Amino acid sequence: MVYFIKFLYSTFILPPGIFVLLLIIFSFKLFRYKVNLGKKLLILSIAFYICTIPIAGNSAIRLLENRYKVPANPSGDVIIMLGGGSTLDTPNLGFNGHLSGFAANRLLTSIQLYKKLNIPIIVSGGKVYKSTGTESEISKNILMSMGVPENKIIVENKSINTEQNVKFTKEILNSNNYKKPILVTSAFHMQRAAMQFKKSNVVVLPFPTDYQTNINEDLELNDFIPSSDSMVKLSLSVKEFIGILASYF
Template sequence: MIYIIKFLYSTFILPPGIFILVLIFICFKIHKFNSKFLKPLILFTFIFYAFSIPLVTDSIISSLERQYSPPRNPSADVIIMLGGGATLDTPNLDFKGHLSGYSSNRLLTVLQLYKKLNVPIIISGGKVFKSSGTESKIAENILLSIGVPKSNIIIDDRSINTTENAKYTSELLQKYGFKKPILVTSAFHMPRALLQFKKFKVTVTPYPTDYQTDIRKSFGTNDLIPSGDSLSKLSLGIKEYIGIFASKVY
């Protein structure tokens, strides 16, 4: 019974489900008046529904995530991690600030690679907004707190976007003489990140992580249920494709 209640609540009361129900209700209401707005509203409702379900949005985000795969036997002389958001003043153990979910997943993969390769780590990410934390410094604090030596951590705390990630990281690679970098970022972000690194003539081994959906997607009834998570994936996908287009044009 509890699962049925949870299903009804999450599907029909929480956004975006409640908005879709309201739109359907309005369609039925104006149908009585043979309004010229009925067909456009029905079309809008269908499109809104389609872009609110995993069946559609998982396909969009997956089209980005499938472009690169982690190498089975990675080798590198340095690990590069790109930041993906951080809070400013949230309490941590001995410092303030937390990494976003995207950044945290990236950092976890960096730690796994560090344990395997035992090479220095470059963390690229600055203070993007006045209200956000400096991503590289927060990540550095986390690494130090779990025993990674400070001598193995290099930070770029100036970058506020992917272009600057590539620019300032390329300068650090030249400064320290690294020749074989491995790049860690979210799988959906990797295509755009590689385009930016290519602009600065930096060749990296891509190591995507932080996957938002399965590689081999199997259909389930939940794929037809509207969810806020689907809208978030839609936003991510659109942002990345716009960024990829902009990277190719400029």
């Protein structure tokens, strides 16, 4: 019963389901007066519905996330963690700022690799917007609070996009004579990031993390219920595919 109630309000009350429903109702009403316009709106409604369901978002992002596999026995001399968003003034333990979900998952994986390999971590990411925090500085504070020594953390705080992540991180690699970097970033972002490092003649070992969906697809009813999370995944996927295409040029 609880699941059925959840199904009803998720599908017909919460966005984006409510918008899908209203569009379909309005398109059928239009049929009475303007058939062609009603047909066009119905097609648009169906297209919008497809963009909101998990099967679409998961399928799109899975294409990116399955590009690289997690190494069974990773080895290297430094970890590169790419930033993925942060807040500016939210209170933390002794400092301000938190990492976004993407960046926080990358940080957790970097800590796991540090515990396993005992090698330095380069945290790459600057202040992207006036309203956001400096990602690498926040990452450093969190790493230190988790027991990673300060001398094992290298801060790169100038970059504001993936291309600059690579540019400024490469300078750190060269100045410290690191030869076997392990690249940690979200699985959906790994292909674009790896391409940028390759273009800069930097050989990295990809270590994807922050998976947004399962590796294997197992369909269920929930995969056809409109969800705002599915739209986020689809948007992320489109952004990455455009970035990958742009990287070729």
